[in-house]
Amino acid sequence: MFMRKLFSLNKFRILVLWTAAVLCAGFSWLFAGSLQSENGKIMASGEEKPGVLAIINVKIVPVVGPEINSGTIIVEKDRIKAVGSNLELPAGAKVIDGQGLTAYPGMIDGFSSLGLVEISGVAATVDNRETGRINPQVKAIEALKYDSMHIPIARSNGIVAAVVASSGGLISGQSTLVKLDGWTNREMVIKESLAMVVELPGIRGARRGFMGTGAGEAAVTTERALAELRELFNRSRMYEKRRLAAARNLLLPPPDFDETSHYLLPVVKGELPVIFSVHADKDIVQVIKFVQEEKVKAIFYQVEQGFKVAEEISRAGIPCIIGSLYDLPPVWEDGYDSLYINPGILNKAGVKIAFSSSSASAAKDLPYHAAKAVAFGLDRNEALKAVTIYPAEIFGVDKILGSLEPGKLANIVLADGDLLELGTRIHRVFIEGREVDLSNRYTELLDKFRKREQKR
């Protein structure tokens, strides 16, 4: 009885709110029609000022802390204000009934090429791979296509943030962490310079995957690659030493400008982490040693044979971003399921893991990689953490991202089922308190051609 009353009250409130919203929208359209986007989506970004929002009657999976079977999330501006089961609704809050839905924190893709690659086979639309081998100076953020068709698709699968990284060469460039919403690339930034990406050689004797695109046989050894890195790091240190000395003492000539040394400086100073893509067990052990000797803040990526040296990685305290599980075991001897069991074994050994799509066009599949690992031994809750709070922790943004906790950015996904499940549909997504548009290339084209059917 009471519930019903509340419900109808809410309904009334919603009506009032919507009327106001529609009026406002109409107003702004009248006075500032040019603000409207070309395809008529005013919800997608920017203008709407987030107010106070209450999502009620919703199952809450905060990821950190216990699940709430039916509760309320209160959002104020861009932050989560409160999460609980018996919360009082603040006056004037926009109320969203989450009946039948589950609220999750938005997912974070640990490594992607979102916004850098549009159509992989068309060079004009590919921006993730610079020529040459040593490219610490290139920054993913500076090429990011904010209106990539892949971003709304990833978003409509519950992904709200992603590491965007370049690849290729030995030093591929500087990756960035962005939210999947914004009217320009800069509006999307969460952490502009996230980590330097270093690609170490693949596994010796590895078979080539589909169409020869797999890791394949390494052209150089990890020893050689690490030696080269060490040399570059030393050069950068020397460069800095001379520059500082010259700044202090006019008599000392400063060194000529050296781009590579300049951009590697934050790395050798231990300020900017390095994402090392590592593969073979023996190589991983070498890289651990290298990282410790060079005092570099390291994050491992791909880590296909990590399960063989999980204890070593755990002891070194290096977190791992799991590469795409849409791949074959690098060598037969690892067993057919080696990529699938790898995350579970790493996690059990105490390694902090995060999943990645390692893709742009398949970025939306991030949750499925996590689910696959669950099928092969990873704990279900840990899998969920590995697409939310763990990547947030790995990238040092767990104060604002990765869980539904008061004080964090209101990145909330309302799903009609398990977040990692294939058939689950995402009904609403909020990024920093604003509801984002879930229409995308898929839905637009479907709608367009459905009209043909409906005309008959």
Add this chain to the structure above:
Amino acid sequence: MKKRERKLIFLEGWKALAGLTLILAAISLPGVELAASPEVKPTYALVNCRIFPVSGPAIEKGTIVVRDGLIEAIGPAGKIKIPEDAEVIEASGLTAYPGLISAHTNLFLEVKQQEQPQTPAEFLSALSQPSEPQQFPDFLVLKELKPKKQTIESWHKTGFTTVVVAPSRGIFQGQSVILNLNGEQLNQMVIRQPWALHINFTTERGIYPSSLMGTVAFIRQKFYDTLHYDLHRKKYSASPLFLKRPEYDPFLEALIPFVVEKKPVVFQCNNQEDIKRALRLIEEFKLNGILAGCNEAWRVVEHLNRAKVPLLVTVDFRPPSVNIYNQQGEAVRKKAEAEIYPANPAVLLKENIHFALTGFGLSESSFLKNIQAAIRAGLPAEAAMKALTADSARILGLEKQLGTLEPGKIANLILTRGDLFAEKTRVVKVIVDGILFNYEEKSQ
């Protein structure tokens, strides 16, 4: 070399026709014995040796008389009269065997390796130039051979006196020759020329056929073309009235003896599926087929039993590249090479499949090692011996001339200290076509 081969194909009609007539003449006289050199050869009497004639039981103490390149007499000591003109060779402590036959080699064949591009520009131009076709059914391997004394010596020391030299490149590789390793004079070495057409399931680079299925289709089409060409030719020669003259085609001309007249066709079979592919072609075109390579014959014994096609089985035990053992890492591959593939000849023997053994793809030293491995894996030494002598001779159609020590046959024999195939055994004397080669270690 390439240019020369191309020339062969594009010879003006009459020249090629003349050449062809010669070839046909040679073919129509099987086993033609080329005139021996005029110098007078000694008559030899090998006495007091142990003899393994292969054709019958061993003779513990026997005598072999060799005259004018042939075995004149053979038998237990005392039963054979030593001719008065004979040079007597005291062979006590030695064992005589028929000379071994390697029914599949690329001996003396100088194949120029395709030059590897050195610079990116060369690489690009190599790629942008479609490779030249490597299909020459009319290629006669005999024309490319350069016998070398050292090679002959090293083959003698392994026990070989007769070899088939097969061409080595392309799909329709060309025609092989059978040689006796009696010296360096090619014409004197020839036993049969040409012997067989050799076909390999390989591909071209950048031109048709560039895939294995393309190669199979290509071979079938050429066989069909040959049948049609032959029919057309025969009809035309029977009556040219109201019939368009067949256009001369050297490719198809070269195939007629093998496709129509059923001279032997040897298919190189590098894995079990190659064997099946070859058997399908042999059946479809009713060829006189022989399979070479076949180190995976053990996997297809059912097919081989049905087809009754003889095999030239190599004792190269490396698993084929497409084989599963080659895809599971180095440890599994090595194990398969050491423990599974050496059983191939033993399996074939058990299944009564007609085969000769060859060392195709192997050096002389690994040949012996691998024969020993095959024996360890269950092949009786006598069977190995037979597969390298009498059985080889039979597959080559030379059972009347070679393969056993019997009076009247070609005097190809080897004398060893120790049992043949035993580890420390040495071949100390070799007689080929009655010519004696001494390999006794001087120091001993």
Add this chain to the structure above:
Amino acid sequence: MRKNFLKTFLIPILSLIFLAPVNSLLAAGNLLIKNAIVMPVTAPPIYGADVLIINGIIKQIGPNLTPPPGTRVINASGKYLIPGIIDTHTHLGLSGTNEGTDAITPEVDMADVINPDDPAIFTALTGGVTMVHTMHGSANVIGGRNVVLKLKWGQPSEKMVVKEAWPTLKFALGENVKQSNRTLLPGRPQRYPATRMGANAIIRRELLRAREYMAAWERYEKLKNSKNPPRGLLPPKKDLRLETLADLLRGKLYARCHAYVATEMVEFLRLAREFGFKIAAFEHAWEAYKITDELLEAGVGISVFIDSWAYKMEAAEGIAYNAAYCTQRGILVSINSDSSERVRRLFNEAGKAVKYGLTPDEALKMITINAAKQLGVDHLVGSIEVGKQADLALFENHPMSAYTRCEMTIIEGDVYFDRQQILKEREEAAARKGGY
């Protein structure tokens, strides 16, 4: 000594490689699967049923069945038993993909190059796949004949071939045959066709030639059998290329056409009408959702990816709704992998269709009975029904769930993949090594 050697090396190796035959020596096509959640696909699920297999054929489905003595019994309590997954578009188990030198090569036959040792066969089995349509590539307008294989890992190639399947011929259109994503090497001319117009022109040209070829043979037969055959009568030359195309025109072969954009599908349908040949399915068909009416009218199905898209221009409008929407419109849809990796998670790919509008049952059909229909083998496989061949897969959870895992794959009553067995062997091997 030798016996020992056999025991320590040969037998483990042989059993590793030819696991299936060794395993099934006992059963040889006889099997009882107890208490599974049976998903027949053509009927509603049965919770807790037994499936009895005799000589590779499903004999009985029901509660508490008793097997003949000596039958292997598999306890499948709580597990999902589904028909073996069928992948309608792969290139696995072959020693070759493209005869890409000529624009048309219908004379080649993939059945000539089956490689039973391809590890991808095992890979596919680990994902519950029991049958694949393994095809010529898309490098040219008319590729070659394809072949349907059962993935009897460890068996000889001829035992894998499914002779009852429709014989099919690969066609390809669009960017691959135009070679538009290929860097031209200096000095090498672009191959004809370089446009979609050219591709169609070539097909028409070759089919016209095939008609002439058939006519030439007909004329020859007539003259040969006439009262006074003309002097100098010669049969036409047997041309394997045209023989294949003649078979297509005679209706003995079905076309499987790789096509992405709506226009090329519409035009290929017209070609089929013009020449009267049959199309078994369009491959990839990324824009099928734009021409559902045309596909329905022609009765042609599609074999598609669920969402692998945007890898080239013609795949830029490939929407993940394609399979679901086309199914809802009544088109016969199967999901394919076209990959020796994706093949082992084809069930996940089908499962994604649930998000885009299908029920889990409809989604599962796309990789079982629908696929069987597109290959012309739905009377033999594709569902769990009495009398059908016992090609089955056992899953830990609902096969359309992201959390599921294939536990066992069975072909004609023989177990070809058994995860528990592999785990056991792995443990034994680790124990021999003295643990990790």
